[in-house]
Amino acid sequence: MKRSEQILRQHKVKVTPQRLAVYGVFNNGKCHLSAEEIFQKVKAQVPAISLGTVYAILENFTSKHLLNEIKIDFSRSLYERTDEDHHHFLCRLCRKVLDVEMPRCPVLDRKSVQGHAIENFQGYFYGVCKDCSSKKR
Amino acid sequence: MKRSEQILRQHKVKVTPQRLAVYGVFNNGKCHLSAEEIFQKVKAQVPAISLGTVYAILENFTSKHLLNEIKIDFSRSLYERTDEDHHHFLCRLCRKVLDVEMPRCPVLDRKSVQGHAIENFQGYFYGVCKDCSSKKR
DNA sequence: CTCTGTGCAAACTCTTTGCACTACC
DNA sequence: GGTAGTGCAAAGAGTTTGCACAGAG
Numbered sequence: 001m002k003r004s005e006q007i008l009r010q011h012k013v014k015v016t017p018q019r020l021a022v023y024g025v026f027n028n029g030k031c032h033l034s035a036e037e038i039f040q041k042v043k044a045q046v047p048a049i050s051l052g053t054v055y056a057i058l059e060n061f062t063s064k065h066l067l068n069e070i071k072i073d074f075s076r077s078l079y080e081r082t083d084e085d086h087h088h089f090l091c092r093l094c095r096k097v098l099d100v101e102m103p104r105c106p107v108l109d110r111k112s113v114q115g116h117a118i119e120n121f122q123g124y125f126y127g128v129c130k131d132c133s134s135k136k137r
Numbered sequence: 138m139k140r141s142e143q144i145l146r147q148h149k150v151k152v153t154p155q156r157l158a159v160y161g162v163f164n165n166g167k168c169h170l171s172a173e174e175i176f177q178k179v180k181a182q183v184p185a186i187s188l189g190t191v192y193a194i195l196e197n198f199t200s201k202h203l204l205n206e207i208k209i210d211f212s213r214s215l216y217e218r219t220d221e222d223h224h225h226f227l228c229r230l231c232r233k234v235l236d237v238e239m240p241r242c243p244v245l246d247r248k249s250v251q252g253h254a255i256e257n258f259q260g261y262f263y264g265v266c267k268d269c270s271s272k273k274r
Numbered sequence: 275c276t277c278t279g280t281g282c283a284a285a286c287t288c289t290t291t292g293c294a295c296t297a298c299c
Numbered sequence: 300g301g302t303a304g305t306g307c308a309a310a311g312a313g314t315t316t317g318c319a320c321a322g323a324g
Binding site (some may be wrong): 016018041048049051052053055056060074075088105 | 305
């Protein structure tokens with residue numbers, strides 16, 4: 001699978017087995033993963049990897065816009081591929097984070113607000129998800 | 138100033154000097170404060186208060202919708218009065234959090250998305266603020 | 275009087291840092 | 300070969316927890 005390697009190079013990210021493995025974790029469809037989850041998954045491929053390295057790679061990837069850091073939950077960060085365009089929903093009961101597709105808001109296409117240059121936007125919804133509200137009644 | 142006391146009671150929050158002091162910290166215009174900042178300000182009025190109590194009060198106030206927890210910055214939470222309606226902007230250079238007034242997006246008035254009940258929304262912009270970009274050139 | 279809130283300190287979680295070693299380019 | 304990445308362990312920040320005492324309703 002040369003594809004991931006190309007993408008890393010396109011983003012001017014130095015290629016290592018650890019980085020390919022971290023990037024590869026996100027290949028299986030849409031997902032939001034914590035550093036710890038990524039660490040566990042990557043260990044299957046690169047057993048010697050350390051959690052510190054995972055954090056270093058995640059920091060590198062987010063600064064190069066390969067990944068987005070999602071801070072919707074109040075304890076840990078989640079990460080996802082940047083190629084997805086949506087908001088996020090956190091259920092206060094089951095703590096699951098769900099993607100929310102919505103009609104694109106015109107403000108999000110703006111390059112600046114009140115003179116401040118916009119590089120990124122995150123929209124977070126909080127509430128109770130469909131599954132949890134149906135369980136209750 | 139009986140006003141704060143009334144508001145606390147209206148929100149079914151038991152009134153104590155500590156709680157009045159924490160609530161009072163937000164009286165001076167729009168502000169986003171961290172737990173530590175609130176702790177420091179409240180100590181002026183209630184010297185014996187502890188940081189743990191501040192956290193307990195903040196948790197109580199957010200659950201009763203007296204305050205909003207803002208998790209835009211990746212290290213600590215900020216808190217603000219709920220009566221303000223806006224998004225937030227974090228400057229990646231000076232780390233300041235700014236309010237962003239914008240045309241209200243129609244999706245925000247929805248009570249649910251894809252079957253999930255919405256109780257709260259936070260819109261976070263990331264980038265470089267006006268002050269920092271003017272300093273650079 | 276009872277139950278919740280408070281103060282204090284220790285514990286916990288997630289993340290960052292320092293340093294020696296490794297390996298991309 | 301030089302610079303950036305890695306592994307490990309320890310440190311750090313912010314927040315939570317447990318418990319005994321105090322105070323609101």
